[in-house]
Amino acid sequence: GNRYQGMVTWQGDSLAQSIEGYFKQSEQVPTRLWIAVNAKHAAGLFIQSMPRESARLGKTSANEHWEHISHLSATITAHELLMLDNMTLLRRLYAEEDVRLFTPKSVKFGCTCSLERGENALRLLGREEVEQELHAKQKIVVTCEFCSKEFVFDRVDVERIFKQDKPDSSHQVH
Incomplete structure (x- = not known):
């Protein structure tokens, strides 16, 4: 696909807060992001409210569900992000929720310049x-x-x- 570059204002006190602000302002999608970094690793937890799910649940239920998931997610610590495997982390955060872990995909940079x-x-x-x-x-x-x-x-x-x-x-x- 086509690649576009946009510029957004730095918001908040961290990269995570600035990215959340971008999604709220530009994409208009409720988004939360937690990032942890140490000398050897970087990890993050990224959650978004999905439009189809909001339509299925109705506005009030979707908002309540988003708040519930946001509160559960906010309990995460940097140590957990950096040290736990994905499934263990998801089970700890969302023990009562129906959670599915997708097959991981390798990420690589592939510029399309020519x-x-x-x-x-x-x-x-x-x-x-x-x-x-x-x-x-x-x-x-x-x-x-x-x-x-x-x-x-x-x-x-x-x-x-x-x-x-x-x-x-x-x-x-x-």
Whole structure:
């Protein structure tokens, strides 16, 4: 899918509070987050009110259920987050609830940057601005803001990029 970058105001006294504020303001989804870190590990507990569940329960019941789960979750300690396995942690927090643990999935960073995206960035600037930069520095470096990969463009590249944008007069229909 497409990746978008947004900026939000830092809220609260912690990263967790700021993320909660983002979900409340931007996504309008009740969210709570607890984060714990030590020298070797980082762990977190993330809960959200699910819209379909709210619709199924009705507004009052959904709010009561959210408050109940939030209060249970708030009893977690940093030590528990860092030291307990997931199932033990969930059973301790939500002993009376029907809890299901999904199969874990590995998380890895996979940037979708490409030479083509770098070329498109130059097209957005326009030929005049690109030519000025090229004249001043002999090359243009486009850096991906996600993975820091650099794409270097010289005069030959710039000519090719902007030549592609010109309609070929031999194929025009009159």
